[in-house]
Amino acid sequence: MPVCLPQNRSQSSGSSAAGLEELVDEIIAGGEDHVLEQDIAHWREDLRKRLEQVHQHPEQGLGFIEEHVRQATLRLQRLLVQKAMQDKANQVEEKCPDCGEPLGHKKRRVVRWVDAYCGKVKLVRTHGWCPHCEHWVFPADRALGLRADSTASPLVQEMCALLVSKMPAEQAEALSLRVSGHRLSRSTLAREAQRQGDQAIGVRQKLVEATVVQTPLAKAICGLDQRPEPFTLVIELDAWNIRERDKWGQTERERRKDPKFDRWHWVYTGTCFRLSHRCKKGRFKNKLRPIITERSYVATRGGLEALMQQIYYEARARGLAQAARVLVIADGALWIWNLVEDRFKDAVQRLDLYHASSYLWAVANELHGKGNKEARQWVKPLLKEVRNDQVAKVITQLEELKPRLAAAAAKAADQTIEYYRNNQKRMKYKDGRKRKEPVGSGAIESTCRQLQCRMKRCGQFWSTHGDEALLCLEMFWRNERWEMLFPHAKLTAVANN
Numbered sequence: 393m394p395v396c397l398p399q400n401r402s403q404s405s406g407s408s409a410a411g412l413e414e415l416v417d418e419i420i421a422g423g424e425d426h427v428l429e430q431d432i433a434h435w436r437e438d439l440r441k442r443l444e445q446v447h448q449h450p451e452q453g454l455g456f457i458e459e460h461v462r463q464a465t466l467r468l469q470r471l472l473v474q475k476a477m478q479d480k481a482n483q484v485e486e487k488c489p490d491c492g493e494p495l496g497h498k499k500r501r502v503v504r505w506v507d508a509y510c511g512k513v514k515l516v517r518t519h520g521w522c523p524h525c526e527h528w529v530f531p532a533d534r535a536l537g538l539r540a541d542s543t544a545s546p547l548v549q550e551m552c553a554l555l556v557s558k559m560p561a562e563q564a565e566a567l568s569l570r571v572s573g574h575r576l577s578r579s580t581l582a583r584e585a586q587r588q589g590d591q592a593i594g595v596r597q598k599l600v601e602a603t604v605v606q607t608p609l610a611k612a613i614c615g616l617d618q619r620p621e622p623f624t625l626v627i628e629l630d631a632w633n634i635r636e637r638d639k640w641g642q643t644e645r646e647r648r649k650d651p652k653f654d655r656w657h658w659v660y661t662g663t664c665f666r667l668s669h670r671c672k673k674g675r676f677k678n679k680l681r682p683i684i685t686e687r688s689y690v691a692t693r694g695g696l697e698a699l700m701q702q703i704y705y706e707a708r709a710r711g712l713a714q715a716a717r718v719l720v721i722a723d724g725a726l727w728i729w730n731l732v733e734d735r736f737k738d739a740v741q742r743l744d745l746y747h748a749s750s751y752l753w754a755v756a757n758e759l760h761g762k763g764n765k766e767a768r769q770w771v772k773p774l775l776k777e778v779r780n781d782q783v784a785k786v787i788t789q790l791e792e793l794k795p796r797l798a799a800a801a802a803k804a805a806d807q808t809i810e811y812y813r814n815n816q817k818r819m820k821y822k823d824g825r826k827r828k829e830p831v832g833s834g835a836i837e838s839t840c841r842q843l844q845c846r847m848k849r850c851g852q853f854w855s856t857h858g859d860e861a862l863l864c865l866e867m868f869w870r871n872e873r874w875e876m877l878f879p880h881a882k883l884t885a886v887a888n889n
């Protein structure tokens with residue numbers, strides 16, 4: 393059965409193979425490279441044979457057609473990338489990219505292989521010495537965005553960063569083969585993701601240190617201009633533990649030096665959003681799911697100061713200066729509230745209701761046994777009082793009860809009393825409900841859970857260097873700043889709009 397392939401532009405109706413052919417035609421029209429014309433003839437013949445095979449097998453459906461077209465075209469794509477890359481390299485002047493000085497001691501036609509998304513491609517370029525900067529340099533490598541310490545092309549760099557920030561490298565290796573048709577080895581994936589993460593940390597540092605907030609969150613900025621009415625900015629903070637293997641095998645020695653030495657460390661996380669961006673969605677009225685349509689994220693192993701610097705930046709990007717009311721929700725951890733006093737002095741503070749309730753539940757469980765009906769009956773009226781801002785009443789009741797309790801229950805009661813006393817001013821839930829504000833820090837807790845799904849798998853150990861790099865990449869992705877790291881990603885966004 394004959395296979396029809398588009399012969400010219402008017403027949404090519406937007407399929408990827410046809411689009412490629414157009415591109416090839418353009419490249420050929422612009423140059424005199426006859427090798428490519430031959431390649432296209434080969435590709436066409438290869439594709440014809442492959443598709444003929446599919447027709448001969450009635451059991452092979454569209455999946456086989458897709459796979460054959462992909463495999464045949466991937467080879468052609470590799471040649472196209474190689475040619476276009478070489479053309480660009482040939483146009484680069486033999487000058488120092490840093491100072492513009494002509495290069496000396498030039499060595500032409502130095503070969504390097506690049507791992508592109510479609511396979512290995514060969515690049516031939518000039519090497520030279522800049523007498524001004526006193527360094528050896530490949531001007532073409534710079535122009536192409538190739539690094540001296542990596543064989544990965546920019547698109548592969550991005551793929552590694554994206555995949556490894558979402559899943560372990562060994563999973564990403566298998567996935568890369570099926571999704572892109574080209575295998576990225578797990579060592580390339582891990583190494584490249586680390587490099588990109590390190591760079592992302594540098595970019596983030598420059599961002600948060602700048603006085604002007606540069607935000608790609610266009611919608612938030614538009615919203616600010618179009619709707620000048622007062623809005624509430626919600627900030628939620630939390631922390632979770634990650635296990636690191638720095639100084640592996642030296643635990644005892646490190647403990648002798650510092651009794652507090654531990655392999656578990658805090659990852660500080662935060663999110664901020666406008667109250668108006670929180671809504672409920674769902675197909676059925678009685679099963680609505682709360683969602684936040686636009687929000688910013690922070691996650692760092694860099695300590696409290698880093699968290700505060702980053703969350704302050706994100707809050708500014710969400711309009712902190714224009715907010716009529718700023719609300720911070722978190723659990724009772726002292727470090728959080730000290731920092732809130734420092735950085736968000738005028739913010740309304742709210743203790744996460746779930747954490748507040750868990751203290752009363754601990755008393756109930758000690759009194760009546762965990763999961764018992766009596767425990768539920770005992771705690772119910774007290775929880776109601778907490779929800780209705782009658783914390784003082786709850787504290788009084790616990791104090792009256794305490795002398796009659798057994799040791800364990802008395803201890804739980806004591807802890808509750810202390811916790812409530814410390815946080816009393818943060819327990820205004822009735823007011824919160826009236827304003828339709830969240831009373832719990834569920835938004836950040838679900839984010840923490842998602843991050844833990846990646847970072848806290850069975851047997852996983854990290855280094856501070858490694859986990860911070862991946863967390864940083866993930867935040868660039870979530871905060872819609874990915875294109876700051878990988879500018880070519882803009883093209884996909886444009887093509888899909």
Ligand SMILES: [Zn+2]
Pocket residue numbers: 488489490491492493522523524525526
């Ligand atoms: Zn120079």
